[in-house]
Amino acid sequence: MTFQVAIVGSGPAGCYTAQALLRTLPGVRITLVERLPVPYGLVRYGVAADHQGTKAVTRQFDRVLGHPDVTFVGNVEVGADVSLEVLRSQFDAVVIATGLCRDRRLGIAGEELPGVIPSGWLTRWANGHPDATHARPRLGRRAVVIGNGNVAIDVARLLAKAQDEFTGSDLPGEVASALVAADVGEVVIVGRGTADEARFDPVMVKELAQVAGATFDVPESSSASASPRSDALRHLADDQRRGNRVVVRFRFGWTPSRIEGEDRVEKVVFADRTGTEHSVATDTVVSAIGFTGPAPLVPDGARVEDGRLGTGLYAVGWARRGPRGTIPDARTDARLVAEVVAGDLGAQHRPTSRSEPHRCFAALPATDLEGWQAIDRYERATAAHGRVRNKVTDRRALLQLARPRLNHLQGEPA
């Protein structure tokens, strides 16, 4: 008795769901369907290039993709190349793990000015995402980062670090060149709330202390209390190595009012809690205020508490509970939803899926595990000095390396 489950999206939520299902439902056959030619979603394209330790979860995911009961189908967008309905008719269960990648908007005047960059776009570009490669952001010397989460700190680190500090990362060469050209000298990180209300993990702020040639400007008032975040900021102010290459300033309790400029951004105006305005001159604004829905393929207003969207249809990760939480949170979530899926399928007793569910991808130029492994090998083998990977950032180049063969899935045993 073999149940067939399709998981849409091969980021952390999708891979962890596959891992959990293999445990809870022995004998299950899983198909991971991915829009891009390559797997791992946010781990490859969202986690910062200099956080390879965090990216190391891909060693687990490599095992998932290599499992004999798992099939990777890349370069296939559900909802465009194949409909969700077709997928549901071919598989016993379909799990939506597409995540959420639309940047939340600031909703203030001037947001459309050149030089104002949403963080999702910036981090995709900085990670060599094929959809962002052709839209290189214009970076200037003075940057303002609006937001107080870990992504804001990731962006600040990206802009503030010296090039040799990216040793051991997979930062793409064209991104490194653009950062060198920009030669960022000031980064101002601005949050609406107080330091205690900030959402970044203290350890992320402490890490900033290691940035070479940086001076940190932390307001006195923010480091007065004993919260872990204030501790981290105090630590940053005390432990900085000090240099004049770049200054990183923290500002708390400032809400952005408007962005001004003629042809491109020139300044951001904030209001503090007393209503007093503060103007910050800048040529680059990054809004790091999170992502938003609705999730692709998840019907609006669907009840998703237990992940169940309908008969044989589930959502997991950010697609289920919104764009909050870390990679370990995705694991917890995946285990929960996998239990629900396994319970439903167990109660169903008999598979209803077609014997060859992969037929619905047969006419598509899909990439497979071998294709991804070819890309992976190439990227590692051609890594420049000081890099662990030479990310191929062009979709066509990725496809050339993966050499997807039309109909290659047709002959697979069901």
Add this chain to the structure above:
Amino acid sequence: MSIDVLYGTESGNAEMAAEEIAAAVADARSLDLQDLDPDDLSASTVYLVLCSTYGDGELPASAQPFVDGLQAQKPDLTGVRYAIFGLGDSSYAESYSLGGNRLAECLDALGAERFGDFGRHDASSSEDLVASAIAWARAVLADAAVAAA
């Protein structure tokens, strides 16, 4: 000699390493610390403990209930032998591998006897976690066998 490979994990990396050790070493099984009662620790089993680090040097989620249990129940662990392997990320210099240290301190305080080298793996390094963990397990088990002979 039965061997329990215990793991405390947050992202699943310690679990993966523990499972691979259990597959590579005879008479070993892997077990999540959150599924183990501190009172079940026995002198007749050899424990290999893998523990990651979370956040600002905290214990990972799946080790926390076990450590809470140790501190509440205070079992006498005299005669319980264990070796430990800490997982961490040296990008976070101050909290690197602290989860493993914390767990070891708790076990030691209750009289458990640590053997072999304190293993470490740095997720920021290019060393393969699974290969490092298996090499460590073989080395500490060889030490334990010599000590027992």
